[in-house]
Amino acid sequence: MAAGNARIVRYVVFAFFFVAILYFVSHSSYDGVHLKPDTFGVGKGSSSSWKPEKPASNADSVSSGSGSGSSSGSGSSSSGSGSSKGSGSSSGSSSSGSSEYGSTKGSSSVSRPTYEGDLAEAPMALKPSDKGWDFLEDTAPGPRMNATFVTLARNSDVWEIARSIRQVEDRFNRRYHYDWVFLNDKPFDATFKKVTTSLVSGNTYYGEIPHDHWSFPEHIDQDKAKKVREDMAQRKIIYGDSISYRHMCRFESGFFFRQPLMMNYEWYWRVEPSIELFCDIHYDPFRFMAENKKKYSFVLSLYEYVETIPTLWDSAKKFIKNHPEHIAEGNSMGFLSDDGGDSYNHCHFWSNFEVGNLNWLRSKAYIDFFESLDQDGGFFYERWGDAPVHSIAAGLLLKKEEIHFFNDIAYYHVPFTHCPTGEQTRIDLRCHCNPKENFDWKGYSCTSRYFDINGLEKPEGYENQQ
Numbered sequence: 001m002a003a004g005n006a007r008i009v010r011y012v013v014f015a016f017f018f019v020a021i022l023y024f025v026s027h028s029s030y031d032g033v034h035l036k037p038d039t040f041g042v043g044k045g046s047s048s049s050w051k052p053e054k055p056a057s058n059a060d061s062v063s064s065g066s067g068s069g070s071s072s073g074s075g076s077s078s079s080g081s082g083s084s085k086g087s088g089s090s091s092g093s094s095s096s097g098s099s100e101y102g103s104t105k106g107s108s109s110v111s112r113p114t115y116e117g118d119l120a121e122a123p124m125a126l127k128p129s130d131k132g133w134d135f136l137e138d139t140a141p142g143p144r145m146n147a148t149f150v151t152l153a154r155n156s157d158v159w160e161i162a163r164s165i166r167q168v169e170d171r172f173n174r175r176y177h178y179d180w181v182f183l184n185d186k187p188f189d190a191t192f193k194k195v196t197t198s199l200v201s202g203n204t205y206y207g208e209i210p211h212d213h214w215s216f217p218e219h220i221d222q223d224k225a226k227k228v229r230e231d232m233a234q235r236k237i238i239y240g241d242s243i244s245y246r247h248m249c250r251f252e253s254g255f256f257f258r259q260p261l262m263m264n265y266e267w268y269w270r271v272e273p274s275i276e277l278f279c280d281i282h283y284d285p286f287r288f289m290a291e292n293k294k295k296y297s298f299v300l301s302l303y304e305y306v307e308t309i310p311t312l313w314d315s316a317k318k319f320i321k322n323h324p325e326h327i328a329e330g331n332s333m334g335f336l337s338d339d340g341g342d343s344y345n346h347c348h349f350w351s352n353f354e355v356g357n358l359n360w361l362r363s364k365a366y367i368d369f370f371e372s373l374d375q376d377g378g379f380f381y382e383r384w385g386d387a388p389v390h391s392i393a394a395g396l397l398l399k400k401e402e403i404h405f406f407n408d409i410a411y412y413h414v415p416f417t418h419c420p421t422g423e424q425t426r427i428d429l430r431c432h433c434n435p436k437e438n439f440d441w442k443g444y445s446c447t448s449r450y451f452d453i454n455g456l457e458k459p460e461g462y463e464n465q466q
């Protein structure tokens with residue numbers, strides 16, 4: 001019995017010893033992996049806490065100034081326009097009244113939450129309601145322009161535009177939070193609104209295009225237009241038999257910039273479904289445009305498919321003759337024509353990407369130009385694209401210095417890529433495009449003409465990309 005007791009005592013002593021070692025080991029190893037309080041240079045002491053700042057993307061950013069009733073997140077829209085995320089003004093004015101646009105979102109004074117306290121002890125946020133969920137990189141400082149993204153799309157484009165938005169946000173807008181206006185000839189459905197609103201870091205607005213802006217004008221001879229479509233279908237001209245494509249081109253040529261939702265802004269950036277952005281955008285292109293007195297910009301240029309615009313230049317020349325007062329001195333005629341304006345060389349800026357000034361498009365000069373072309377009927381009797389229409393307008397109505405080429409915005413729209421020339425630029429901007437695919441200096445691009453007429457020096461290494 002005594003021997004048995006001694007064994008129990010031995011067990012107890014051993015167990016005690018074992019627990020003591022375990023305690024010691026676990027404690028020392030805990031200290032070993034634990035990050036020192038100053039690992040991130042934030043110092044110790046203050047308890048981990050989040051500033052109760054407003055989340056960046058919210059309600060009051062659009063309300064100041066408009067004073068109209070809020071309809072936050074309401075899907076239904078009475079007159080075709082509705083806003084999500086924020087107190088959308090129900091019928092129009094959306095920008096804040098202050099001189100710094102979207103100041104709640106944009107200015108440096110109210111930024112996204114910053115983590116105060118010991119980062120080493122920050123809890124891990126796993127779901128949106130957890131502390132720290134919104135702790136992402138900071139909003140860019142500086143003023144915001146009176147500007148918006150704009151997209152024309154169908155409900156069925158939702159996943160393709162989602163891809164575009166994701167890239168625009170990742171490469172640029174997540175630090176700027178500009179608004180985004182969506183336009184459609186039919187009402188947007190709930191899925192489209194939900195998905196796009198969740199992706200855009202600014203406020204989103206949804207507008208329905210009025211019938212007049214998406215239909216045949218009265219002066220169009222329907223039979224003649226129909227014969228053209230049948231003929232183009234036979235000749236296999238891309239979109240040649242499409243009515244909706246023609247409405248789209250006419251709308252983008254003459255109406256997108258005067259939709260009620262667009263009247264709230266001075267600058268736009270057009271984004272289409274399925275585009276890609278390959279490099280970080282470190283500065284605000286809107287502000288660049290404003291500060292450098294630019295009115296229109298592009299990243300890709302090329303020759304238009306002649307079959308779609310056989311008489312467009314005749315119409316342009318007629319406009320020049322009827323409205324000499326609108327033709328700018330020092331314009332870009334040299335980009336459009338190789339013989340001083342007699343004939344069109346078919347060069348145009350590719351308008352699926354544009355950053356431009358809406359007040360220019362709303363000017364008498366541009367409206368007179370559009371109306372003159374519209375009267376001539378080529379949107380329906382041929383298949384005039386909005387790209388050559390915008391380009392001819394920019395080339396004739398603007399001074400050449402007012403048109404900008406954004407080399408550092410790397411872009412893809414099927415089938416062309418603009419990838420910045422110059423390796424250091426691509427490294428600095430964390431680009432993921434293949435420079436071999438850069439279209440700028442290839443034979444079918446008009447960009448080198450743009451450089452020539454503006455006396456710009458082509459970037460180093462361009463010869464190797466021809």
Ligand SMILES: Nc1nc2c(ncn2[C@@H]2O[C@H](COP(=O)(O)OP(=O)(O)OP(=O)(O)O)[C@@H](O)[C@H]2O)c(=O)[nH]1
Nearest residue numbers: 152153154157183184185244245248272273352414
């Ligand atoms: N709401 C609406 N949007 C349209 C319609 N057709 C085209 N769009 C939009 O107008 C823009 C241009 O149309 P796309 O089909 O991309 O034309 P494209 O760029 O010439 O040709 P792709 O090479 O097919 O991209 C895109 O933003 C489309 O989403 C339409 O019938 N209704």
Ligand SMILES: *[C@@H]1O[C@H](CO)[C@@H](O)[C@H](O)[C@H]1NC(C)=O
Nearest residue numbers: 095096097146263264265266
């Ligand atoms: C933004 O621009 C539009 C169009 O020029 C203008 O009507 C509106 O007043 C501007 N907004 C602000 C806040 O200045």
Ligand SMILES: [Mg+2]
Nearest residue numbers: 272273352413
């Ligand atoms: Mg497209």
